[in-house]
Amino acid sequence: MNVAIRYAAGSDIGCNRENNEDSGYAGARLIAVADGMGGYAGGEVASSTVIGSLRSLDTDARKDDLVDALGRAVAEANEKLRLAREERPDLSRMGTTLTAMLWDGESVALAHVGDSRGYMLRDGELYQMTQDHTMDELLKAEAEQAGQQADPAETSRLSHVLYRVLDGREDREPDLRLRDAQLGDRYLLCSDGLSGPVDAQKIYEVLSAEADPQRAVDRLIELARDNGGPDNITAVVADVVESEHVTGPGTPLVVGAAANA
Known part of the structure; x- marks a missing residue:
């Protein structure tokens, strides 16, 4: 059976930001979200550089090379960030999260670094596919391994502190897996501009109720804004369908900072 994806994407500056540091991409084989950081201009450059670099993957890919191909592309994107930092000292603090999926038929590679998220709705159940690379999650995992409970006050204080991002430095390996x-x-x-103000239950309800991917994206962004929109908001939705239900090659969608790069 030949399968394809039907996709949609959207990005919004939110209610409290002066610029959009998020970037998103959706195409026939690749979807990705990057949440940039590092002060004015830095976050925009970081997220758009990474998304721009990964776009080359949105072509035919060999099934047995999906994870390696995605891993190499992330490493190449990180190297581009290193070069950009060397050329522009004002970008020394920039970095970005990345969550990306690369398809080949019924196989898909997932790459993740940072606290953007990947969710899957399957058979009426919503699953979070990624784990946030935040200090509070790291403390919780370490405490669990030791058979203890992490200090709630400490984990709350560190809930937005990232311990892994793409920033041009060495050893910035993403979580990689084949699904x-x-x-x-x-x-x-x-991006966490959506998963922060909109809880998993609401995300589930929207993804279940809105059959059209673009309507689902728009509704999720609207909910994040209704809940204060404290950060930039970016979402990509992709449905796995029979290929004959997708007409034509489809135009790739680029949103957020990358759309203006």
Whole structure:
């Protein structure tokens, strides 16, 4: 059975920011979200550089090379950030999260670094596919391994402190894995500007109720704004469908800072 993805993407500056440091991409084989950081201009450059670099993956890919291809592309994107920092000292503090998925039929590679998120809606259940690379999650994991409970006050204080991002430095390895995609799956990649103000239950309700991917994206962004929109908001939704239900090659969608790069 030949499968394809039907996709949509959107990005919004939010209610409290002066510029959009998020970037997103959606195409026939690749979807990705990057949440930049590092002060004015830095975050925009970081996220748009990484998304611009990964766009070359949105072509035919060999199934047995999906994870390696995605891993190499992330490493190349990180190297571009290193070069950009060397050329512009004002970008020395820039970095970005990245959550990306690369398809080949029913196989899909997932790459993740930072606290943007990937969700999957399958058979009426919502699953979070990624783990936030934040200090509070690291403390919780370490405490659990030791059979203890992490200090709630400490984890709350560190909930937005990232311990892994793409910033041009060495050893910035993403989490990489190969997954099986099934007909009927719906995937959401989003920045924490969405997953922060909109809880998992609301995300589930929207993804379940809105059949059209673009309407789902728009509704999720609207909810994040209704809940204060404290950060930039970016979402990409992709549905796994039979290929004959997708007409034409489809135009790739680029949103956020990358759309203006």
